[in-house]
Amino acid sequence: MQYAILCYNDEDVVWSWSKEEDAAVMARLSVVQERLVKAGKLGPSLRLLPTTAATTLRKSQGEPLVIDGPFAETKEQLLGFFIVDVAxxxxxLGIARExxxxxxxxxxxxxxxxxYFPDQRKSAAE
Amino acid sequence: MTDAGWIEAALTAARPRATGALLRYFRDLDTAEEAFQEACLRALRTWPLNGPPRDPTAWLVLVGRNAALDAARRRERQDPLPPDEAISDLEDVEAPLADRLDESHYRDDILRLLFICCHPDLPATQQIALALRIVSGLSVAQIARAFLVSEAAMEQRITRAKARVAKADVPFEAPGAVERAERLAVVAAMIYLVFNEGYSAGNDPARAQLCDEAIRLARLLLRLFPTEPEIMGLAALMLLQHARSPARFDDAGDIVLLEEQDRSLWNGRMIAEALALVDKAVRHQQPGPYQIQAAIAAAHARAKRSQDTDWEQIASLYAALERMQPSPVITLNRAVAVSKVHGPEAALALIEPLSQRLSGYFYYFGVKGALLMQLGRNDAARVAFDRAIALADTPAQATHIRRHLDQLSSRATQQ
Incomplete structure (x- = not known):
């Protein structure tokens, strides 16, 4: 069964991490990721840039509206996700706990x- | 689980909003700052035990406000307020306050806080120091290191700046649209000063931290004013310049020119964020100086190799910037781009009229020497380079010019 684990956090806080803190978090995450890779359970995963760099296109009546910023103003923002293949x-939940x-x-x-559609860029190039 | 690193980051992230809100409440910078400090101390005590509150910023504002009122009452020998342990969840006691602390309030609060630091009576260095202390929460020691002065001197500088600001008349009512735009422009300029303070320092990590801090402040402003193209431009400009940091100096600490930098060392994450911001800004069709400078930096970032650089685009962007903000330094930069498109002769013609106004400017003679060298006018080139060395501010600048002079000497011996 495939799940997306969507990670949310207050991006003001995340982007206030010191370089050391950021590196320590990424190192701890990579331990979890490596274990999942070895077990053949990890699909694509990614980390997003801040929502200040985001643009939103919203379909309304008539022409869609293009808005600066994220879709929803929330206390916590979508920061990234992991696709996992689990029983x-x-x-x-165990992975999310880790x-x-x-x-x-x-x-x-x-x-x-x-x-689920895997990365198709390669097949387009062939 | 609430670890120390997370709490520290949460307090740093909450600082501008919380201090700004406390300033609106108390209308006194010192009281607001002390209230925030006290709230942070209590957060460090109670959050590890009770877990973080649902809305850390609102918690800090409320606890800070209560602490300051409590202190004032104690001074007046009145009954203290209930302990803040009683304030466990926002939805009970704090709901009305949380409602008042919506994003639009925070927006003007933070802008006011930053704007106060930009008081026109304060010299630029004091504006920066004050903003770093009050808004960013850097310690006096950190700021002192960044400015290469003693801690005592920096303490004094900040105290003096605060005293001057305290006497200033800061309007506390919500600003109108025009006033808000004016404040935003002043604050943007101050943030760019913070950045340049770090950027011009080269590879000193204590000062390079100022670049990260300036970028963080620009992202904060952009969160509050998401549709301001100049703030997008400012954030993008700083990200693009900072992205090159790992390639700007060689192992000996000498400058590596943009064209000679190892582009694989550039920070791809910062470039991606900046390019998205540049494209977002362009959609608004309200060009401004930060956007144009960001577009120039973006043109460099988009070139995989230096020979792929779109110099024609860069030359026309500099021409646009020159129309907006006429300045001999911008003309000099345009001349460099023009030399790539139309050759050194055309560029020399552009910079000749600047010789008076830039007679004390290192880069003028560096560029002039390089153009003359390309034309094979070696003696004239040597004169320009000698002048450049005399005007160099840093050893790295002088070393760079000396390399050109060495090239000239070896040319002379070959002939």
Whole structure:
């Protein structure tokens, strides 16, 4: 069963991490990631840049509106995600717990995947 | 789980909003700062035990406000307020306050806080020091290191700046649109000063921290004013310049020119963020100096190799900047771009009229020498380079020019 683990946090806080703190978090995360890779459970994962660099296109009646910034003004922002292939929700929760231990102060939404298309850039080039 | 690193980052992140809100409440910078400090101390005590509050900023504002009122009452020998342990969750006691602390309030609070630091009576260095202390929360020791002065001297400088600001008349009502735009422009200039203070320092890590701090402040402003293209431009400009930091100096500490830098050392994450911001800003069709400078830096960042640089675009961007902010230094920069497109002769013609106004400017003679050297006018080039060395501010600048002179000498021996 495939889940997306969506990571949320207050990006003001995340981007206030010192370089050392950031590096320490990334190092702890990579331990979790490596274990998942070895177990063949980790799909694509990524970290997003701050929402100040985001643009939102919102479809309304008529022409879609283009707005500066993120879709929703929330206390916590979507910072990135991991796609995991697991046997059960419990296992996905276990992974989220490990991620949370590596990176405190976050919220993790564990969301089952309906459709999955892997990276298609290579096949376009061929 | 609430570890120390997280709490520290949360307090740093909350500082501008919380101090800004406390300033609006107390209308006194010292009281606001002390209230925030006290709230931080209490956060360090209670958060590890109770877990972080749902809204750390609102918690800090409320606890800080209560602490300051409590202290004032104690001075007046009245009953103290209830302990802040009783204030466990926002939704109970704090809901009305949290409502008042919505983003639009914070926006003007933070802008006011930054604007106070930009008081026109304060010299630039004091503006920067004050902002770093009050808004960023850097310690006096950190700021002193960045400015290469003693801690005592910096303490004194900040105290003096605060005293001057305290006497200033700062309007506390919400600013109108025009006033807000004016404040924003002043604050943007101050943030860029913070950045340049760090950037011009070269590879000193204590000062390079100022670059990170300036970028953080620009992101904060952009969060509050998400549709301001000049703030996008400012953030992008600083990100693009800072992205090159790892390549700007060689192992000996000498300057590596943009064209000779190892581009694989550039910070791709910062460049990606900046390019997105430049594109976002362009959509607004309100060009300004920060946006144009960011567009120039972006043109360099987009070139995979230096020979791929779109100099024609850069030359026309400098021409646009020159129209907006006429300055001999901008003309000099345009001349460099023009030399790449139309050759050294055209560039020399552009900079000749600047000789009077830039007669004390290192880069003028560096550029002039390089152009003359390209034309094979070696003697004239040597004169320009000698002048440049005499005007160099840093050993790295002088070393760089000396390398050109060595090239000239070896040319002379070959002939």
């Amino acid at each position: 059960s929700l419990d296992e996905a 991620l949370a231990a590596a990176k405190t102060g976050s919220t993790y939404e564990i969301r089952p995947i309906a459709l």
